[in-house]
Amino acid sequence: MVYIKVKCNVPRIMITAASSNSGKTTITTSLLKAFSMRGKNVSAYKSGPDYIDPMFHREVVKIPSRNLDEFMIGENNCKYVLCKNSKDADISIIEGVMGYYDGIGTNTSCSTYELAKLLDCPVILVLNCKGMAASVCALIEGFKNFREKSNIKGVILNDISKGLYGYYKNIIESNTDVKVYGYLPYLQDCKLESRHLGLVTAQEIGNLEDIVKKLGEASLKTIDLEGLYELALNSSVLEYEESNIETVGKTKIAVAMDKAFCFYYRDNLDLFEQLGAEIVEFSPLNDKELPKDIGGLYLGGGYPELYMKELSENKSMLKDLKEKINMGLPTFAECGGYMYLMESFKDENAIEHNLVGAIEGQSNMTKSLENFGYATLVANCDNLMCNKGQSINVHEFHYSTSTNKGSSFTAKKPQSEKRYDCIIADETKFMGYPHFHFLGNIGFARNFIEKCTEYSTENCYNNSKNRRTQL
Known part of the structure; x- marks a missing residue:
């Protein structure tokens, strides 16, 4: 660079x-x-x-x-x-x-x-x-x-x-x-x-x-x-010093954007665009399925706990998300978006709301902030965003907790000995409570867009092949 x-x-x-x-x-x-x-x-x-x-x-x-x-x-x-x-x-x-x-x-x-x-x-x-x-x-x-x-x-x-x-x-x-x-x-x-x-x-x-x-x-x-x-x-x-950020490929990223999911750093979206992605907004609350021809999915934070009834009742969106993610759609979800992709959410009245189910576990609200503040994440395995041993600085700000926080990364609090496991990540998924600003490590964003580009290219080839077969 x-x-x-x-x-x-x-x-x-x-x-x-x-x-x-x-x-x-x-x-x-x-x-x-x-x-x-x-x-x-x-x-x-x-x-x-x-x-x-x-x-x-x-x-x-x-x-x-x-x-x-x-x-x-x-x-x-x-x-x-x-x-x-x-x-x-x-x-x-x-x-x-x-x-x-x-x-x-x-x-x-x-x-x-x-x-x-x-x-x-x-x-x-x-x-x-x-x-x-x-x-x-x-x-x-x-x-x-x-x-x-x-x-x-x-x-x-x-x-x-x-x-x-x-x-x-x-x-x-x-x-x-x-x-x-x-x-x-x-x-x-x-x-x-x-x-x-x-x-x-x-x-x-x-x-x-x-x-x-x-x-x-x-x-x-x-x-x-x-x-x-x-x-x-x-x-x-x-x-x-200004870095020269070059395009790594062409792809479309579906970004959840509505009352339930609205916590995004504009610079993250700008960086995705600089790397070659087209941002396509959709609403998990109101739309029936994901946008067409996408190469990746980004579910940010927000207030999903306030809209669990509506989110759980949008069955066609839940079904489409689970199918696409399980088929390998590169997916990045933080905080509220990660909660949404779990199996369910239990509200303050002990009512269980069924959600996407792309990952195991249930979330619920607590009375206090959980792991509040800054942390440095270090990867425990190769994954969608980085290789084992690589790191990025993040922050957490949430009153909810879950039964499956993941162990793909170890978080270390600054000026503290506190450490804890977090993030569910593999070759196509990256999900957890921490919030990310990718200017802190542009490599994470580049790897994500490269994977999304690969997915787009493969899907384009498979769709073209299917059309030729039908002819």
Whole structure:
């Protein structure tokens, strides 16, 4: 693979906070909409592995939002993804994850702070000042000085009134050297609901367009967009190495895409396309069978547990999936997609829902997160994606468990001695709870597309042979 050194100038800011549930997504969404309403081309990004926040970003800017995750894709690829997808943007807005300094274990590894430092990105801290006066300055100073090069350049105050804004702005700017870039008032009808994996998905909110419009209109009135834009324009030039990804063959990949299966990294799909695949979307909820003439299958994560009745009642889809997978259709399934391919799911009322049955086992929901967080997977055998001994970084985020987690890979938690077996994999199947970002190891994606291409070629030959026989 050939690597080319590239320099790029991306006007950018990062939105962060002291902790989760501080209003990062609301502020980010409002800024994306406000800048768009001002006629700016905006690109959006999310620090870390989260799927749901980028869905909200995409609904605003109408182009995919990307994940920037140092653990999963590495430092160089974080720069690559940002630069590649910001070429036509006037400003790029990156939403942080958790609290600014929260990383792996007891340090700041892979935190929003580390990403901001890597990207030399100006940072805006979202604050809720309720119950504080001058103490808010101590909070700001603490975040600004906790580590060197914090890059915290300003704050936006969340959920406060117009009357209190002037009071807090005066306190902060007279006691610190941090600029206050405005505020967002409390907007009851703009609240984004949550569930066990975070916010509900963007497509589940029927009035999302109205909510986003109200947020944008509020930001136009209360946030210093000109100041933020000027801050973004002063960002430094980035340098990275870009890999020359060549096509390995032509094939079609069926990708499950509906309310039940919607957790995908857009960069994974883009990489498949760069390698020669055509993405064909289908719905396990609504379609009766798989798309025609496909060479591979990709079932991502999502919320299948909420739609088990509908999924189990779509018998023709279940039958077609099982037949095609058992006949050797190259199949990659992660988390929710892996649950769907098992024999059944037992819900909270102990009702068993029969599913595809391409692999043995049953899944069910639990009360707590299972194997939550990052891990490094090492292959215990040759398989669809890689050879024995090869590795890739992944993450897990699920409340379900299963009776058959697989043993094709060993997972090792970072900064921990914890290890566990996972993944069911052979020459044509790769299924399990971990989520993958293939920029972390492009070889996994290349092997998958090569296998899908072989399957497509063999099927094309067999179909042609059958037609000649009939003639």
